[in-house]
Amino acid sequence: MGIYLDNAATSYPKPEAVANAVYDFMVNNGTSSGRGSYKKAMQSDYIIYECRKLIGKLFNFDDPKRVVFTSNITDSLNIAMRGILKENDHVITSSLEHNAVWRCLKTLEKERNIKIDTVECTEDGITNPEDLRKYIREDTALIVFTQASNVLGTIQPIREIGKIARENNITFLVDAAQSAGAMDIDVQRDNIDILAFTGHKSLMGPMGTGGLVINTDIYITPQKAGGTGGDSAYEYQPDYYPNHLEAGTSNVSGIAGLREAVKFLNKEGIEKIHNREKELTEYALRKLQTVKDIEIYGPKDTDKMLSVISFNIKDKRPEDVGAILDQKYDIMLRAGLHCAPTAHEIIGTKQRGTLRIGIGYFNKKEDIDKLVDALNNL
Ligand SMILES: Cc1ncc(COP(=O)(O)O)c(C=O)c1O
Known part of the structure; x- marks a missing residue:
């Protein structure tokens, strides 16, 4: 091997129960979620609902409807940044971002003329949260930070940065690609407004799964519009969660695997x-x-x-x-x-x-x- x-x-490898859950769903259920009212479709709905609940609980968040599923954290981060940042907005980020953040910001710099400031760090990747204060401006709309560098492993002082963001009424988005499942994350304690996660790294779930925990009331403009299975006569993307940011058929087989993965994490x-x-x-x-x-x-x-x-x-x-x-x-x-x-x-x-x-x-x-x-x- x-x-x-x-x-x-x-x-x-993934826990065996994860692979089994994907297989079991595909062989024994296989129905779409949110689209039908027959028994199997309801089971599909339940798989997704329970997974939202388990993910929320893992991060101490008690509103499953605001746990939104995406296809990976790149998708999650793009949805959040593109949905929040407007023309000429200012954003503060770390010096250690993955391209999932960095390329999206650089693209928005071109498309929407956003202004980007990066907070310095030591050679070991350690950021002093106080260094962030000098970059805060009237028009700062977002602070986005990776929680742990995927190059150096360095953990960032998320709680302290979140505190500064709260004091200044700025939305705080965290890239938890490396940290979710590998360390304790509590969106309340850690002052996180939006937590982006991917299912296939330390959460031990299948590829093609990820999401956002939306612990804020800020309006996020949907980047996609399409079928949600309900309110079909309404011609726009609904404003209520999770449908607001989820359009199209859900990855139920992947989410069935992710659900088992979170159960495994909880058990261990x-x-x-x-x-x-x-x-x-x-x-x-x-x-x-x-x-x-x-x-x-x-x-x-x-x-x-x-x-x-x-x-x-x-x-x-x-x-x-x-x-x-x-x-x-x-x-x-x-x-x-x-x-x-x-x-x-x-x-x-x-x-x-x-x-x-x-x-x-x-x-x-x-x-x-x-x-x-x-x-x-x-
Ligand atoms: C810190 C960080 N952010 C974002 C990503 C992107 O993850 P995904 O490919 O699951 O979207 C990764 C993956 O390598 C990462 O390490």
Whole structure:
């Protein structure tokens, strides 16, 4: 099966119950949700409703209708940013954004003349929330921050940033791609107005699932209009949630898998998962440091990061190392910019990129040992 260390891209393997739920839905139900009133269609509705409820609860949010499903977090972030930002608006973001945020903002800069300020951070990706204050302006409409960098793993001070956003009445959008399922998130405690998540990373669900938790009354202009299964004579997208931001047939099979994934997370407990991944990351940092000519980026402190480690081997191209690890040792990790070019400006690897491991709940210490042995043999 090989050694999979690319969980920051997508988690693998998934809990067996997740795959079984997708299969079971496709074989034994297979009906659309919100479109019919026969028994099977009602079961479909229930799967989606229960998943909204479970996702909401996971993030301490008690209005399932405002848990909106999308196809992934890229979709979620585009819906939120495009739905909120208007002509000439100002937005503040971090220096570590994934292209899911960054490209969308740069596109809106062209399309709507929005103004973007990025908050500086240290070489380890640590942001001082107080640095944000100097960028706040009358016309600041949005603060958008990734909760954990997908290049350095660094956790951002979301609660403090959210507090500053609240004090200034600015909507706060959080990219929880790397953090959802990997650490405790509470949209109330953490002052998050809109939480964007993807189903297939640490939430352990299927690809093609994601969403938004809308903990705010701000109007989000829908980017899509279409069938919702109800009020069909009304000619516009309904204003009520979740239909306001959901048009077209839902991915019920994927959501059936995501529902089982959240049940699995609840059964294991986020704290246990977090601690397990932390232990493995600590182990990996310690072992990797013994590799000759290695340069490890980021905080190297598991209190400040999630289970993502970027590194390089002196005088070697990350792509070449990645290819050898794959071909000779069957070790899967990622080489390159990881869709987050600005993070590489911070660590000086924009031209070269890095090798990145993403440690998951199902990895073992032996996986790290095998990686370190292979790196030593290079
Ligand atoms: C921080 C961050 N944001 C956004 C994304 C995009 O995720 P998806 O491809 O599921 O939309 C990723 C995935 O790599 C990520 O790590």
